[in-house]
Amino acid sequence: xxxxxxxxxxxxxxxxxxxxxxxxxxxxxxxxxxxxxxxxxxxxxxxxxxxxxxxxxxxxxxxxxxxxxxxxxxxxxxxxxxxxxxxxxxxxxxxxxxxxxxxxxxxxxxxxxxxxxxxxxxxxxxxxxxxxxxxxxxxxxxxxxxxxxxxxxxxxxxxxxxxxxxxxxxxxxxxxxxxxxxxxxxxxxxxxxxxxxxxxxxxxxxxxxxxxxxxxxxxxxxxxxxxxxxxxxxxxxxxxxxxxxxxxxxxxxxxxxxxxxxxxxxxxxxxxxxxxxxxxxxxxxxxxxxxxxxxxxxxxxxxxxxxxxxxxxxxxxxxxxxxxxxxxxxxxxxxxxxxxxxxxxxxxxxxxxxxxxxxxxxxxxxxxxxxxxxxxxxxxxxxxxxxxxxxxxxxxxxxxxxxxxxxxxxxxxxxxxxxxxxxxxxxxxxxxxxxxxxxxxxxxxxxxxxxxxxxxxxxxxxxxxxxxxxxxxxxxxxxx
Amino acid sequence: xxxxxxxxxxxxxxxxxxxxxxxxxxxxxxxxxxxxxxxxxxxxxxxxxxxxxxxxxxxxxxxxxxxxxxxxxxxxxxxxxxxxxxxxxxxxxxxxxxxxxxxxxxxxxxxxxxxxxxxxxxxxxxxxxxxxxxxxxxxxxxxxxxxxxxxxxxxxxxxxxxxxxxxxxxxxxxxxxxxxxxxxxxxxxxxxxxxxxxxxxxxxxxxxxxxxxxxxxxxxxxxxxxxxxxxxxxxxxxxxxxxxxxxxxxxxxxxxxxxxxxxxxxxxxxxxxxxxxxxxxxxxxxxxxxxxxxxxxxxxxxxxxxxxxxxxxxxxxxxxxxxxxxxxxxxxxxxxxxxxxxxxxxxxxxxxxxxxxxxxxxxxxxxxxxxxxxxxxxxxxxxxxxxxxxxxxxxxxxxxxxxxxxxxxxxxxxxxxxxxxxxxxxxxxxxxxxxxxxxxxxxxxxxxxxxxxxxxxxxxxxxxxxxxxxxxxxxxxxxx
Numbered sequence: 004x005x006x007x008x009x010x011x012x013x014x015x016x017x018x019x020x021x022x023x024x025x026x027x028x029x030x031x032x033x034x035x036x037x038x039x040x041x042x043x044x045x046x047x048x049x050x051x052x053x054x055x056x057x058x059x060x061x062x063x064x065x066x067x068x069x070x071x072x073x074x075x076x077x078x079x080x081x082x083x084x085x086x087x088x089x090x091x092x093x094x095x096x097x098x099x100x101x102x103x104x105x106x107x108x109x110x111x112x113x114x115x116x117x118x119x120x121x122x123x124x125x126x127x128x129x130x131x132x133x134x135x136x137x138x139x140x141x142x143x144x145x146x147x148x149x150x151x152x153x154x155x156x157x158x159x160x161x162x163x164x165x166x167x168x169x170x171x172x173x174x175x176x177x178x179x180x181x182x183x184x185x186x187x188x189x190x191x192x193x194x195x196x197x198x199x200x201x202x203x204x205x206x207x208x209x210x211x212x213x214x215x216x217x218x219x220x221x222x223x224x225x226x227x228x229x230x231x232x233x234x235x236x237x238x239x240x241x242x243x244x245x246x247x248x249x250x251x252x253x254x255x256x257x258x259x260x261x262x263x264x265x266x267x268x269x270x271x272x273x274x275x276x277x278x279x280x281x282x283x284x285x286x287x288x289x290x291x292x293x294x295x296x297x298x299x300x301x302x303x304x305x306x307x308x309x310x311x312x313x314x315x316x317x318x319x320x321x322x323x324x325x326x327x328x329x330x331x332x333x334x335x336x337x338x339x340x341x342x343x344x345x346x347x348x349x350x351x352x353x354x355x356x357x358x359x360x361x362x363x364x365x366x367x368x369x370x371x372x373x374x375x376x377x378x379x380x381x382x383x384x385x386x387x388x389x390x391x392x393x394x395x396x397x398x399x400x401x402x403x404x405x406x407x408x409x410x411x412x413x414x415x416x417x418x419x420x421x422x423x424x425x426x427x428x429x430x431x432x433x434x435x436x437x438x439x440x441x442x443x444x445x446x447x448x449x450x451x452x453x454x455x456x457x458x459x460x461x462x463x464x465x466x467x468x469x470x471x472x473x474x475x476x477x478x479x480x481x482x483x
Numbered sequence: 484x485x486x487x488x489x490x491x492x493x494x495x496x497x498x499x500x501x502x503x504x505x506x507x508x509x510x511x512x513x514x515x516x517x518x519x520x521x522x523x524x525x526x527x528x529x530x531x532x533x534x535x536x537x538x539x540x541x542x543x544x545x546x547x548x549x550x551x552x553x554x555x556x557x558x559x560x561x562x563x564x565x566x567x568x569x570x571x572x573x574x575x576x577x578x579x580x581x582x583x584x585x586x587x588x589x590x591x592x593x594x595x596x597x598x599x600x601x602x603x604x605x606x607x608x609x610x611x612x613x614x615x616x617x618x619x620x621x622x623x624x625x626x627x628x629x630x631x632x633x634x635x636x637x638x639x640x641x642x643x644x645x646x647x648x649x650x651x652x653x654x655x656x657x658x659x660x661x662x663x664x665x666x667x668x669x670x671x672x673x674x675x676x677x678x679x680x681x682x683x684x685x686x687x688x689x690x691x692x693x694x695x696x697x698x699x700x701x702x703x704x705x706x707x708x709x710x711x712x713x714x715x716x717x718x719x720x721x722x723x724x725x726x727x728x729x730x731x732x733x734x735x736x737x738x739x740x741x742x743x744x745x746x747x748x749x750x751x752x753x754x755x756x757x758x759x760x761x762x763x764x765x766x767x768x769x770x771x772x773x774x775x776x777x778x779x780x781x782x783x784x785x786x787x788x789x790x791x792x793x794x795x796x797x798x799x800x801x802x803x804x805x806x807x808x809x810x811x812x813x814x815x816x817x818x819x820x821x822x823x824x825x826x827x828x829x830x831x832x833x834x835x836x837x838x839x840x841x842x843x844x845x846x847x848x849x850x851x852x853x854x855x856x857x858x859x860x861x862x863x864x865x866x867x868x869x870x871x872x873x874x875x876x877x878x879x880x881x882x883x884x885x886x887x888x889x890x891x892x893x894x895x896x897x898x899x900x901x902x903x904x905x906x907x908x909x910x911x912x913x914x915x916x917x918x919x920x921x922x923x924x925x926x927x928x929x930x931x932x933x934x935x936x937x938x939x940x941x942x943x944x945x946x947x948x949x950x951x952x953x954x955x956x957x958x959x960x961x962x963x
Binding site: 249250251259260262263264266267268270271272273274275276281282284285286288289385386388393394395419420422423 | 743747873
């Protein structure tokens with residue numbers, strides 16, 4: 004055996020190993036499993052290596068980046084600082100701009116009757132019946148078929164409708180004003196649980212619910228909101244939502260806390276109603292924990308309407324599904340970029356239901372995910388955690404996914420779990436295409452075909468194709 | 484230089500250092516600051532080395548441990564599984580057992596008028612005036628002074644009262660039943676914010692609030708609760724509290740969510756009230772986010788009443804303050820173990836207020852901390868985090884402190900941040916004395932002397948002396 008020579012120490016394996024892993028996390032997982040520290044850099048080939056998208060990204064992140072970033076900053080400012088104020092309700096015919104006489108507004112991008120999915124088809128027929136234009140579903144369907152009733156996307160009339168909602172001119176609408184931006188937006192009164200058209204039902208009870216909303220809920224709520232506004236000024240919808248977020252709402256899938264806050268604000272004015280029908284309204288409100296959803300949607304739409312004016316921005320300012328197509332819009336354009344509506348994943352189903360009985364993702368409520376509510380707010384909601392793995396760590400992961408594709412953070416929607424930082428807002432189409440991460444949308448699920456209503460809820464992952472189309476359109480526009 | 488000999492490898496310093504630190508965490512902090520792993524075992528000399536307490540602990544953890552642990556398990560079962568049901572309201576004179584005609588019930592342990600602190604003194608005088616026994620504060624005080632009005636601790640009549648509350652026989656009380664245990668408990672209607680006796684005020688407006696509660700709120704709430712009970716059965720108070728906890732309430736310092744849930748449950752029945760005074764009730768409810776506090780307290784008291792029967796247990800089944808003394812009770816005994824009421828720490832003050840203008844800790848609400856609400860539930864409440872350091876990590880620390888002195892965990896009050904484990908319940912007097920950690924109580928703070936009402940809120944740390952006295956009494960009792 005030889006002894007070691009004197010001199011500099013013999014190089015040896017380091018006593019500690021630390022690793023930076025780039026790319027496939029499988030390697031990182033293996034190292035972490037051996038108990039060593041590892042920083043996992045989740046690098047993927049941008050845009051999945053798609054040459055057309057990569058070329059567009061090179062331009063949109065390169066020479067055009069400064070102009071785009073400036074436009075985006077203005078969109079972030081509008082989405083973050085605009086103050087949507089609830090001022091009252093009125094029949095759609097009286098307030099919704101450009102609404103024709105025999106028109107039904109529906110959720111999602113434009114669609115031909117032949118392509119409408121089963122739950123929305125039923126909801127549209129229910130709305131036609133509630134208007135008194137037809138006595139039964141067949142007759143209602145025939146009117147639409149023959150073009151005697153016109154279908155219009157609600158979004159084309161500053162209106163947003165959740166799930167499979169469809170409404171006619173007599174439906175009462177929430178009116179929300181964004182005074183800084185000079186914009187207004189509308190949403191119908193949430194129809195509540197059970198046998199209701201927005202869940203794809205067209206039974207007599209479902210049609211009756213639309214009549215109740217028109218005859219009882221609309222006028223009485225307007226009286227109460229009017230009194231509240233007279234007493235304390237218009238209601239700051241996003242201030243209510245911000246409180247709700249501190250109370251476990253994501254303000255999309257769950258609006259329990261925000262609903263209760265709004266009801267307590269209205270309470271003295273509800274109790275001041277003289278009509279005995281107030282008791283019926285009370286039963287409806289007590290049983291509807293998604294009552295605030297539509298108010299939040301109208302509020303979001305009033306800010307989106309303002310942001311849509313900022314030409315040259317890469318921030319998504321429209322995201323809606325009709326159960327057949329999923330569409331996004333960019334500022335300065337009326338164009339919808341479409342992809343097939345995806346299934347809803349991370350779902351919890353009612354007994355006996357599953358993916359095979361589920362309709363694809365549907366409704367305008369996905370616009371909430373553009374303003375920092377829903378998926379971006381997951382880290383604030385134990386209820387959402389139940390859908391994405393069960394722990395708050397899972398919910399935080401969902402928020403962090405949204406961080407990667409968003410251009411800003413809300414200054415009003417705060418996450419207690421993340422030391423009160425704001426929720427991600429303003430989805431940048433460049434980041435979506437670059438990373439392949441698309442918005443996560445917390446949503447309900449309807450039966451695909453039998454008109455039995457809701458079958459579950461879950462988190463939908465937006466399809467990347469429509470974002471890619473939007474990116475290419477932006478690139479073409481800025482290159483021309 | 485000599486070369487190394489062949490043979491076994493030369494012992495050397497380990498390439499990695501990991502440390503288990505026992506005792507003062509300063510050492511651990513220093514090691515952690517050097518980036519090395521450290522497990523900090525927070526060991527202290529038990530009972531601070533107090534020989535009498537150490538000897539008692541040796542017996543209560545030694546030969547008597549099995550019997551005590553069995554009794555404690557039964558107390559945990561009662562506190563955890565009892566179902567407090569809200570059944571209605573009635574005037575104290577009609578339902579509170581053993582209540583004399585000219586008696587005022589007050590918060591906290593028994594106390595002589597001469598020792599009553601300023602805010603409680605004012606509140607008692609306001610209650611005497613509201614009963615119509617005196618026309619002004621001086622006259623009211625003289626009646627008590629002369630013994631023409633009797634002071635009784637509410638706790639001696641199955642009743643609990645928050646902050647500086649005091650009530651006479653005409654005050655309407657919440658009635659909560661624990662049917663498994665055959666116990667009932669009571670609390671007054673929460674007086675709301677502003678110029679109110681429970682905050683130590685005795686102005687005409689404060690007295691008027693007591694009259695409003697008696698003439699308007701009590702009867703109308705009873706009508707609404709009665710209708711709700713008739714329609715859906717008694718209201719499970721802790722089911723509401725459990726939901727509230729998922730919505731950011733600690734259900735002590737903050738009851739916003741639970742209040743709103745209860746109001747929405749009552750909504751149809753409130754709207755069915757025919758009395759035009761319902762509007763006044765509506766204004767009161769809309770402005771009172773601590774409305775649920777007293778209901779939760781009566782519910783907790785109904786379980787405590789059941790747990791008090793379990794002789795030989797070391798679980799605290801009474802914890803109350805009158806602003807002068809802080810008292811605890813153990814099962815199988817009516818004895819109060821007292822210490823001076825402590826100041827409230829971790830406080831946030833209204834402008835111009837501070838420790839020098841603050842009365843000591845006051846009210847019966849500390850019993851919530853025995854059943855898993857308040858301090859033990861801090862990890863569920865962003866609002867509480869604001870008082871103890873600002874982050875949810877600080878709030879979690881508070882819950883973990885309570886873990887160290889509690890014998891069980893709630894199966895209904897779940898903490899989303901801690902993967903939905905239950906809040907700590909059932910404070911074991913042995914652990915309190917052993918560790919020196921006392922219950923943390925989330926509470927409001929009143930002005931010490933000028934009758935101006937609330938000056939802030941914070942987290943009170945219970946004084947260890949009364950737990951020590953209770954421990955020694957238990958040891959004596961079990962040794963005799």
